Amino acid sequence: MQDSARRESASPFQYPEPVALAELKCELSWSASRAKEFERCRREYWYARYASWGWWKENPPAERWKIAVHNRLTSLPAFAGDCVHRAVARWFERRRNGTTMSAEETFEETVALFREGWRQSVGWNPADRPKRGPTHLMEHHYAMELSKERTDALRELLAACVRNFLEAPQIAPARDAHPDHWRALEELDSYKFLGTKVYAMPDFAFMDGEMLHIWDWKTGKPRESDMFQLLTYGLYACERWSQDPESITVHAAYLATGEVKSKPVTLEALSSAQDLVSESLREMMDLHYDPDVDPVVPEHWTAMPEAAKCGTCRFRGMCDASAAN
Ligand code: SF4
Structure with a gap:
């Protein structure tokens, strides 16, 4: 899915x-x-x-x-x-x-x-x-x-x-986490990066001592981009909750099979994810326009x-x- x-x-x-x-x-x-x-x-x-x-x-x-x-x-x-x-x-x-x-x-x-x-x-x-x-x-x-x-x-x-x-x-650690330790449950939120709103919506997150666990429920097959998406939630956690980057573990739970891929976040991984977000955002910025005022530039929007x-x-x-x- x-x-x-x-x-x-x-x-x-x-x-x-x-x-x-x-x-x-x-x-x-x-x-x-x-x-x-x-x-x-x-x-x-x-x-x-x-x-x-x-x-x-x-x-x-x-x-x-x-x-x-x-x-x-x-x-x-x-x-x-x-x-x-x-x-x-x-x-x-x-x-x-x-x-x-x-x-x-x-x-x-x-x-x-x-x-x-x-x-x-x-x-x-x-x-x-x-x-x-x-x-x-x-x-x-x-x-x-x-x-x-x-x-x-x-x-x-x-x-x-x-x-x-x-x-x-x-998936038991997520199910068993006490509600007092929950940090997020399907709430859409955002933070500013390079002056632009960046949206994030972790499916579920909870604290276990100093460690933040971020979970994403996947109903489709594993994809390469899944871990990147979870790392962007790691960036969100650092921005929004001032979480120490190396006290985060992300989990992609593939519900169709019950398989879970977990990854402790490293400063390096988070920094690479931030570079990718920055690159992607800058590309979007270059093409952004105000459709109420500016004319469309068709060559910017080529069909692929x-x-x-x-x-x-x-x-x-x-x-x-x-x-x-
Ligand atoms: S994905 Fe295909 S159908 Fe959709 S907008 Fe692009 S070219 Fe058109």
């Missing part, structure tokens, strides 16, 4: 809430998932960050609104991963409140979230505002075939993720089509360069 996509959908900067619309400005900000999108395809990044900007001012709805609708699309695997994350967060919240949630209840919660999102997606109406909230699946939007085998496999995956979260011995990435890109239905059409 695509955990990074889940994080994008959780991002607060994609779809401004109506209350603050008048003062909104298209500001640059950085997150590990945004950086991944920037690397993957400049055109995709442009659609997501600039081309839909101001959709709420279009009356009647036109191109920017349409792009915003596509921007809000999520894939079935990313959505399933999001359901697992939310159910796990509820498990922790219940624990904080002194009650428990059995494996069966946690699974039922996951399935209920999944059904609710599915129902919203099936009922999506083109007149709906493209705001955060209701789920709109790419699979429905693009009328993709959804075989029973595929939905059965997803259900099994949800069950395996919940089971492994609750039973895998490697490849069948594999276009096939899962939410903008493929409107992108003339898509290799998936």
